[in-house]
Amino acid sequence: MNARTAAAASYVRRHRTGLSVLGLSCALALVPLVLTNPWRLGILNLVALHAIAALGLNLFIGYAGQISLGHAAFFGLGAYGSAILTTAGGLPPWAAMPLTAAGVALTALVIGIPTLRLSGHYLAMATLGFNIVVHHAFVQWDPVTGGPSGLTGIPPFGVLGLTFQGETQQYYLLWGTAMAALTLSVNFVRSGVGRGLAALAEDEVAAAAMGVDVRRGKIAVFTTSAVFASVGGSLFAHYMGTVTPDTFGIFASIDLAIMVVIGGIGSLWGSLAGAAFVTILPHLLGPLEDYKDILHGLIVVVVLLVLPRGLIAGLVDLAKARFARRWSAVTTRPA
Amino acid sequence: MATAVSEQTLLTTSGLTKHFGGLPALHEVGFAAERGKVTALIGPNGAGKTTFINCLTGILRPDKGSMVFDGHALAGLAPHQIARLGIARTFQNLRLFAGLSVLDNVLCGLSAKAGDSFLEAFIRTPSLRHRERRLWLTALEALDTFGLSARADCPAGSLSYGEKKRLDLARAFVSGPTLVLLDEPVAGLNPDETERVGALIRQLRRGGATLILVEHDMDLVMSVSDHVVVLDGGRRIAAGSPEDIRRNPLVLEAYLGKISLTA
Numbered sequence: 001m002n003a004r005t006a007a008a009a010s011y012v013r014r015h016r017t018g019l020s021v022l023g024l025s026c027a028l029a030l031v032p033l034v035l036t037n038p039w040r041l042g043i044l045n046l047v048a049l050h051a052i053a054a055l056g057l058n059l060f061i062g063y064a065g066q067i068s069l070g071h072a073a074f075f076g077l078g079a080y081g082s083a084i085l086t087t088a089g090g091l092p093p094w095a096a097m098p099l100t101a102a103g104v105a106l107t108a109l110v111i112g113i114p115t116l117r118l119s120g121h122y123l124a125m126a127t128l129g130f131n132i133v134v135h136h137a138f139v140q141w142d143p144v145t146g147g148p149s150g151l152t153g154i155p156p157f158g159v160l161g162l163t164f165q166g167e168t169q170q171y172y173l174l175w176g177t178a179m180a181a182l183t184l185s186v187n188f189v190r191s192g193v194g195r196g197l198a199a200l201a202e203d204e205v206a207a208a209a210m211g212v213d214v215r216r217g218k219i220a221v222f223t224t225s226a227v228f229a230s231v232g233g234s235l236f237a238h239y240m241g242t243v244t245p246d247t248f249g250i251f252a253s254i255d256l257a258i259m260v261v262i263g264g265i266g267s268l269w270g271s272l273a274g275a276a277f278v279t280i281l282p283h284l285l286g287p288l289e290d291y292k293d294i295l296h297g298l299i300v301v302v303v304l305l306v307l308p309r310g311l312i313a314g315l316v317d318l319a320k321a322r323f324a325r326r327w328s329a330v331t332t333r334p335a
Numbered sequence: 336m337a338t339a340v341s342e343q344t345l346l347t348t349s350g351l352t353k354h355f356g357g358l359p360a361l362h363e364v365g366f367a368a369e370r371g372k373v374t375a376l377i378g379p380n381g382a383g384k385t386t387f388i389n390c391l392t393g394i395l396r397p398d399k400g401s402m403v404f405d406g407h408a409l410a411g412l413a414p415h416q417i418a419r420l421g422i423a424r425t426f427q428n429l430r431l432f433a434g435l436s437v438l439d440n441v442l443c444g445l446s447a448k449a450g451d452s453f454l455e456a457f458i459r460t461p462s463l464r465h466r467e468r469r470l471w472l473t474a475l476e477a478l479d480t481f482g483l484s485a486r487a488d489c490p491a492g493s494l495s496y497g498e499k500k501r502l503d504l505a506r507a508f509v510s511g512p513t514l515v516l517l518d519e520p521v522a523g524l525n526p527d528e529t530e531r532v533g534a535l536i537r538q539l540r541r542g543g544a545t546l547i548l549v550e551h552d553m554d555l556v557m558s559v560s561d562h563v564v565v566l567d568g569g570r571r572i573a574a575g576s577p578e579d580i581r582r583n584p585l586v587l588e589a590y591l592g593k594i595s596l597t598a
Binding site for chain 2: 184185187188190191192193194195196198199202203205206207208209210211212213214216220221224
């Protein structure tokens with residue numbers, strides 16, 4: 001009996017990450033049973049779409065220690081790629097998505113090889129510039145992108161004769177993909193490649209001395225994060241049915257980076273929380289919506305001042321500190 | 336005696352030259368390290384020791400000269416390629432990954448064996464799981480060897496200075512490298528900790544490791560080295576056994592000054 005509980009405890013300890021992902025997935029699967037309001041489900045669906053992109057971006061910003069203020073461009077390229085291939089191209093969505101992702105990966109590679117020689121502010125500026133160029137292309141290239149009014153009539157996502165329509169079905173598609181993205185990311189950061197990136201984020205010279213190919217690692221993780229964003233973008237296009245250029249401007253990129261930072265640099269669970277926070281916040285503001293940008297910025301500043309490690313890690317730290325204080329108060333109280 | 340090349344020689348450099356804006360940091364330096372021996376590289380500050388190490392590890396490109404390690408020419412290789420040939424190093428200023436745990440720091444030392452494939456990492460294939468488990472056991476063993484087991488889960492930044500020095504050593508030795516460059520492993524340590532690191536170096540040498548030791552602590556150099564090379568002003572001014580070096584008048588003048596060598 002004792003041996004059995006010990007074995008169970010050891011199993012839980014060894015598989016805690018996998019079990020956490022499973023637990024979260026089960027909890028999320030039950031949400032549509034409780035939450036039937038389609039408008040609210042719609043907001044959660046947007047959270048899932050942002051989470052997919054934020055998870056990829058966190059690998060680049062959080063683990064590899066780089067910065068990108070241009071990931072909405074990859075999200076947009078994914079959305080436009082799928083939109084164009086399924087409307088003008090007549091391809092089924094399940095075929096358009098990987099084709100688009102491959103194209104975006106190639107784009108990221110071409111952009112990444114020169115720009116990832118930069119770091120810090122310079123890298124931020126270069127990626128921001130890339131986003132502006134892509135946004136201009138969306139607006140100006142009328143015959144292909146539909147110009148400022150964008151593209152409409154994009155079919156919903158479907159695979160194997162199964163079409164995802166309505167908020168509830170979309171919810172399962174989008175959150176299923178987000179949980180898959182979480183699983184992949186969780187696997188990744190626990191691998192040697194993931195450790196290599198964490199090492200180069202701390203010290204490139206030391207990482208190289210351990211045998212980490214710093215340049216290849218940065219380019220590969222940049223490309224990978226672009227593919228995450230592209231998949232999120234493709235699903236976004238099929239979910240909304242329309243795409244317009246303004247969804248993919250530089251402010252969208254900054255929002256993605258804020259999700260990662262608020263959630264906690266290098267915390268995958270934090271990226272989910274960050275995506276939820278940044279997506280839901282404007283809806284909670286209600287009548288204050290006109291002041292959205294100001295409040296948004298203010299909240300980011302406050303979170304970073306009070307919880308510099310992000311929401312999740314920061315709150316855990318606060319709880320630990322509170323608990324430790326109380327504990328020491330109990331144990332040090334004179335008898 | 337010129338650099339004798341034999342099959343016992345693991346690393347040789349000849350005519351190694353590096354200038355920084357006209358100033359010679361290294362000039363025609365010949366050097367050899369024998370397998371299974373400790374070769375010390377000494378010299379006053381500014382003698383070119385760090386430049387030499389940086390050339391060997393690919394951080395700097397020498398202007399001239401050759402470096403051959405175990406049959407491979409090192410000139411022109413990137414630092415990670417040199418590391419993957421089996422040359423590990425420690426750093427004078429540590430360069431630990433402060434935010435990572437002690438265990439993860441040591442696991443980073445095994446990067447060359449951890450695989451490069453992103454796809455495999457995302458899917459976490461069974462072969463990757465097995466490999467990770469083996470690496471994990473290797474890392475735990477290294478932590479044990481270097482007396483850091485109790486600190487495995489602490490962030491490296493939270494260690495004491497002596498522990499950090501030992502972690503730097505553990506990170507370099509964990510992969511079982513053919514050659515290890517030790518850049519001032521006891522700088523800043525108190526006598527007890529110095530003795531502890533000295534004992535570790537002797538233990539590693541007995542285990543068959545080939546070491547190049549850059550060090551200021553003459554007691555340590557004299558007690559652990561098989562061969563000593565002396566640099567001054569970017570030139571090799573002497574090479575020989577610790578006993579020879581101790582008596583060499585050039586060395587006494589250039590480096591040791593009037594310090595008595597009665598250690």
